[in-house]
Amino acid sequence: MNNRDFTDIIREQESRTSVNGNERFAASAFPTLMRKVYLWMTLALVITGLAAYFVASSTNLVYTLFNNRIIMWVLIIAELGLVFGISAMIHKLSLTTATLLFVLYSAINGVTLSAIFLMFDMAVIAKVFFITAGTFAAMAFIGYTTKKDLSGMGKILFMALIGLIIATVVNIFLKSTGLDMIISYIGVLIFVGLTAYDTQKIKNMLHDAEYADESYQKLALLGSLTLYLDFINLFIYLLRIFGSRD
Secondary structure (H helix, E strand, O other): OOOOHHHHHHHHHHHHHHHHHHHHHHHHHHHHHHHHHHHHHHHHHHHHHHHHHHHHHHHHHHHHOOOOOOOHHHHHHHHHHHHHHHHHHHHOOOOOHHHHHHHHHHHHHHHHHHHHHHHHOOHHHHHHHHHHHHHHHHHHHHHHHOOOHHHHHHHHHHHHHHHHHHHHHHHHHHHHHHHHHHHHHHHHHHHHHHHHHHHHHHHHHOOOOOOHHHHHHHHHHHHHHHHHHHHHHHHHHHHHHHHHHH
């Protein structure tokens, strides 16, 4: 073996080491991003819960909030604007700005959800929260591990969600208790399915990430917002069902 052959072998080994190193890094980026998805989602839920409890604990805030329709409409419009704004402009926003907007949305959502502490007993809220957490975890696990493509189910669930929104608006005027309960059960089914579908979608979206750079972290943040909304809506519909029983 001459010096040239030895040099070629060394270079080949260095090349393989570099490739294998990149492969290890690429493999580690995906679980890192998925952890960020659930970490951001958990933090958002904590912020929402604390904000809701803080408002409900203050008589002055409760009176001001629920006796002034203008404030409520401003908060609702702000929530919608933040959700659509983050979703539509995620690629243009910096990661810091997107994160701050997500935190702001979580806090405002907590303010509007503070009414649940006035409408339901704390024991019922706690029970429904744990039921929601268990159901969410189970469906997220299914969405993460299943090899079946859930994209077709996602289209059906999206159409069902539109129908649910229309039915909810109609029932504002009808004020039917029976229809309200039917809507609640259908809402649970829709968001149970959406949890599995969105989990698989987020997994596919982040799976090929070679680096946990800002662009992929923003996608992870968007994924956490999606799952946060699934959790909150599932919790609300379950609370309406169990709350009416208790």
